[in-house]
Amino acid sequence: MIWLSILLVVGTLAVVGAGVSAEVPRLGLGAGQLILGVPWLLLAGLWGGVALGVASLRGSRRLPKLGVLLLEVAVVGSATWYVFVGTLGPPHTLAVEVGDPFPAYALADQDDTLHQRASLEPRSPALYIFYRGHW
Template identity: 50%
Template sequence: MLLISSVLVFGCLAWFVVSATGSGAPFGHDQLLHSRIPWLALGLLWVGAGFGIASLVRKRRLSTWLLLGLQAPVVAFLSFYFLYGSFLPEHAVALEVGQAFPSYALADQDGTIQGHNAGEPRKPALYIFYRGDW
């Protein structure tokens, strides 16, 4: 049970690190980072913690205590991170339909500054702004 506990807890930590850094395959990326509450990750994490506690009840050895001592901060940090992020306020729409678009100057993916002044006439366009939580 201790092995299953370690695989689940440290596997969730690795899944989080790989997804957060964008350095690996996007397995579960939307569920882990963009869902309101990532229940899959929290479920695996808490099941792993439960297996760890069950193994401690079964065999009270020093190695079990040490491994659970390593797992406890991981479970606490990831639980806090995921649950705290789920209580962030909802995004509010700053513009209503028909309002003039404000002035802006933003860098695009190539680093080129794109922008318009509020009073300039412009062609109809679709503006997509991504709001991240990092």
């Protein structure tokens, strides 16, 4: 059962790694850190592997199995911490709410063309997506 445990933990990590590797050449390393919501399936796979590891302790050769299990707990615990705690930003408060005017600006685009908020008003609605940059 310990082998099944290892297979589940390593296999889940491999699936994640393959997904990240597929996106990195196109989107950069930052894409690998992107999480769209909580990856419950990933976490279920990892902790399911740990649970199998715990179950395997009922059999023989407990000491090596315990070593493997501790390693799994460290890896899976780190991944879980990253998802729930490591990705939290510091507390802050938005300066605008729905219904407020969008702040004025005059900023250059990728071609050094100047854009101003005032220029939006007679035009279509606009969607602003703020990225962390450093691509």
